[in-house]
Amino acid sequence: MLLGAVLLVGGGAALTRFVRRSDVIAGGSRRGFNAEQFALLEQVCEVIIPTTDTPGAIGAGVPAFMRQILEDWGTENSRTEIGSVLEAVEKRAWSKFGAAFLELAPERRLEVIAALDAERIAAKDPAYSKFKHLVLVGYYQSEIGATRELRYELVPGAWRPCVPLSEIGRASAV
Amino acid sequence: MDFDAIVVGSGISGGWVAKELCERGLKTLVIERGRHVNHRTDYLDFSAPWEVPNRGMVPEAEVAEHYAVQSQYYAFNSATKQFWVRDSEHPYSTPTDRPYNWFRGYHLGGRSITWSRHAYRMSDCDFSANQQDGNGVDWPIRYADISPWYDRVERFAGISGVTEGLAQLPDGQFLPPIELNCLESAFKKKIEQEFPSRRVTSGRCAHLTEPTAEHIALGRGPCQMRGNCERGCGYGAYFSSLSATLPAAHKTGNLTVVTDAIVERLDYDHAKRRISGVRVIDANTKQGRSYQARVVFVCASSIGTAQILLASQSEYFPRGLANRSDAVGRNLMDLVVGIGAEGTHPGFLDRYHYGRRPTGFCLPRYVNLTEKGDADFLRGYGFQGYSRRSSWERAEHEAGVGAELKERLRMPGPWGMRLIGFGEMLPRSDNRVTLHATRKDGWGLPLVHIDCTHGENERRLAERANRDAIQMLVSAGFENVRPLGEGKPPGHSMHEMGTARMGRDPATSVLNGHNQAHDVQNLFITDGSCMTSTGSVNPSLTYMALSARAANYAADRLASGEM
Numbered sequence: 001m002l003l004g005a006v007l008l009v010g011g012g013a014a015l016t017r018f019v020r021r022s023d024v025i026a027g028g029s030r031r032g033f034n035a036e037q038f039a040l041l042e043q044v045c046e047v048i049i050p051t052t053d054t055p056g057a058i059g060a061g062v063p064a065f066m067r068q069i070l071e072d073w074g075t076e077n078s079r080t081e082i083g084s085v086l087e088a089v090e091k092r093a094w095s096k097f098g099a100a101f102l103e104l105a106p107e108r109r110l111e112v113i114a115a116l117d118a119e120r121i122a123a124k125d126p127a128y129s130k131f132k133h134l135v136l137v138g139y140y141q142s143e144i145g146a147t148r149e150l151r152y153e154l155v156p157g158a159w160r161p162c163v164p165l166s167e168i169g170r171a172s173a174v
Numbered sequence: 175m176d177f178d179a180i181v182v183g184s185g186i187s188g189g190w191v192a193k194e195l196c197e198r199g200l201k202t203l204v205i206e207r208g209r210h211v212n213h214r215t216d217y218l219d220f221s222a223p224w225e226v227p228n229r230g231m232v233p234e235a236e237v238a239e240h241y242a243v244q245s246q247y248y249a250f251n252s253a254t255k256q257f258w259v260r261d262s263e264h265p266y267s268t269p270t271d272r273p274y275n276w277f278r279g280y281h282l283g284g285r286s287i288t289w290s291r292h293a294y295r296m297s298d299c300d301f302s303a304n305q306q307d308g309n310g311v312d313w314p315i316r317y318a319d320i321s322p323w324y325d326r327v328e329r330f331a332g333i334s335g336v337t338e339g340l341a342q343l344p345d346g347q348f349l350p351p352i353e354l355n356c357l358e359s360a361f362k363k364k365i366e367q368e369f370p371s372r373r374v375t376s377g378r379c380a381h382l383t384e385p386t387a388e389h390i391a392l393g394r395g396p397c398q399m400r401g402n403c404e405r406g407c408g409y410g411a412y413f414s415s416l417s418a419t420l421p422a423a424h425k426t427g428n429l430t431v432v433t434d435a436i437v438e439r440l441d442y443d444h445a446k447r448r449i450s451g452v453r454v455i456d457a458n459t460k461q462g463r464s465y466q467a468r469v470v471f472v473c474a475s476s477i478g479t480a481q482i483l484l485a486s487q488s489e490y491f492p493r494g495l496a497n498r499s500d501a502v503g504r505n506l507m508d509l510v511v512g513i514g515a516e517g518t519h520p521g522f523l524d525r526y527h528y529g530r531r532p533t534g535f536c537l538p539r540y541v542n543l544t545e546k547g548d549a550d551f552l553r554g555y556g557f558q559g560y561s562r563r564s565s566w567e568r569a570e571h572e573a574g575v576g577a578e579l580k581e582r583l584r585m586p587g588p589w590g591m592r593l594i595g596f597g598e599m600l601p602r603s604d605n606r607v608t609l610h611a612t613r614k615d616g617w618g619l620p621l622v623h624i625d626c627t628h629g630e631n632e633r634r635l636a637e638r639a640n641r642d643a644i645q646m647l648v649s650a651g652f653e654n655v656r657p658l659g660e661g662k663p664p665g666h667s668m669h670e671m672g673t674a675r676m677g678r679d680p681a682t683s684v685l686n687g688h689n690q691a692h693d694v695q696n697l698f699i700t701d702g703s704c705m706t707s708t709g710s711v712n713p714s715l716t717y718m719a720l721s722a723r724a725a726n727y728a729a730d731r732l733a734s735g736e737m
Binding site for chain 1: 220222223224228229231232233234235238352353354355356358359398399400401523524525526527528529530531563565566567569570571572573574575576577579580581583584585586587
């Protein structure tokens with residue numbers, strides 16, 4: 001049984017196929033995702049949180065976090081849900097631009113993800129919510145996301161109840 | 175005799191009893207059913223978010239298999255999982271249409287590690303409530319009886335707060351408060367103008383803002399505003415059995431602690447009218463053994479204590495130990511929670527807060543007290559709450575991706591506030607803990623069966639609390655105001671009480687005004703089961719005061735040879 005129906009049209013076959021855990025272990029490949037799926041996941045995450053003056057999702061290890069969390073935390077149902085989001089990305093890339101997501105130029109990738117995000121957030125789609133939640137947790141609760149992009153101190157040492165935002169300058173990660 | 179005293183349970187109540195008895199020179203044995211926990215070294219309080227297992231998320235399959243109930247509690251996550259029982263290993267039964275959420279941990283220190291640390295005094299409004307409206311039985315004590323003991327436990331535990339002079343929320347021996355933030359201060363001003371009979375004050379909590387010499391001598395330090403307190407605190411900045419009472423008891427040289435020892439029953443010697451032994455089962459080997467002492471305190475939590483008494487049947491007490499009244503297991507209560515409201519505020523966008531304080535604010539009860547209006551219910555509710563600016567988590571529900579999203583989340587979101595209601599629950603004899611007729615746990619002990627529902631009074635009170643919360647937020651300029659819910663099942667506030675209530679009449683109550691069993695002179699119970707009514711505030715400080723008071727009473731009686 002393949003987890004996550006393959007909904008691809010055109011030539012991107014198997015890009016978003018989810019691999020069963022037993023298959024993965026037997027095959028010795030990356031846990032939960034095969035190489036093509038992981039490459040797609042990496043780029044989708046990087047579009048959602050890109051590299052700017054601070055590292056983006058790939059630099060902060062978000063794709064690796066997603067892979068680990070789906071293996072150690074998620075049920076098969078969650079793995080299927082996350083896989084379905086990747087499938088939807090790929091499907092939209094083909095229907096909109098007639099090419100695989102990974103073959104698209106950066107601005108077209110952004111267009112695909114932005115449209116999907118707006119649509120799925122408006123629909124309160126649980127699979128997409130879970131996906132976005134994991135990307136956000138993966139980034140903003142990573143050391144890079146929490147300390148370089150936002151602000152985090154393990155031991156604040158004091159409570160300052162009402163300070164000018166300019167003194168702190170950024171949002172707190174926790 | 176093995177010991178002068180035995181204390182069953184090491185949570186907030188048991189820890190206090192052990193400390194007081196040990197300091198009175200009594201050789202004291204604390205029996206804890208769960209495992210040993212090392213203060214500091216067994217906590218994950220120094221883990222950054224990226225170091226916590228699965229960023230705090232407990233695996234979905236593990237939750238479904240082992241933590242179906244416990245995972246519903248706000249303080250359950252991968253860094254605190256060790257402080258909650260596996261529901262799969264410690265089942266209880268309820269009628270299928272009447273859920274009861276029994277949140278608990280079996281380990282040294284019990285729920286004193288994971289409690290919310292809010293610490294409030296009850297008042298004579300509470301102690302006289304049953305007498306005034308005829309529900310339940312009258313408390314055998316009044317505020318004057320417990321007031322000096324509140325003083326004593328507050329000084330030792332370390333409670334931060336503001337002196338307010340309110341009759342319904344008496345002041346205590348406070349350390350400096352943890353101040354309200356910008357929006358909370360503005361909210362306070364607005365509410366106290368619009369509703370002069372209401373007050374907003376800093377949440378009184380068991381955190382050391384300025385430790386005293388006594389605190390420091392126990393190795394406790396000031397609160398570092400780290401948050402995540404339910405993981406345990408290596409600074410000992412909040413009160414727990416592990417940071418405070420057990421170390422103090424240990425210092426006397428009179429304390430013995432055994433862990434992994436599940437109390438099976440208390441043996442009763444009718445000729446002497448005394449508990450003659452405490453029988454335990456080793457949690458790991460399942461071997462039985464017994465301990466003897468001159469006095470026994472049961473502080474196993476309201477449901478756990480009822481279970482032990484009901485299981486301790488004898489020829490003389492066929493319905494369970496100290497249960498001539500048939501009140502053991504009855505009148506189970508919990509504060510009504512899952513009510514209140516939340517909203518966002520458009521102002522203060524150039525202001526922020528720094529640090530992760532362990533409390534918020536408190537808006538004490540006014541309904542049917544300072545405001546005697548048109549309420550169609552008895553008793554009342556108070557609110558606790560907090561305001562903060564949202565951060566990256568808001569993006570989960572907001573459209574947006576890419577550099578625009580990242581730029582937006584770099585700055586905090588709008589201020590939000592939650593007003594969380596805590597409602598009083600009336601005692602009702604059919605809200606009840608019994609032993610299951612056939613099902614047994616992994617140690618061969620009958621399962622607890624809990625049959626408990628909210629009544630019409632609780633439903634009306636919850637409805638009004640939501641209405642008030644919405645009204646207050648709207649009047650203070652909040653937007654997107656919505657109710658938090660229509661109430662959670664009983665048990666959800668983790669404040670179970672009432673199953674061995676205090677009272678004046680042995681025919682209708684289990685304990686006298688000193689937490690001593692009417693029927694058995696060397697048996698004392700000072701956990702939540704002793705509570706004759708709930709009041710509308712977190713009850714832990716009251717358990718502390720009653721525990722210290724009863725322990726000293728028992729020590730006096732032992733010293734004078736009267737027991």
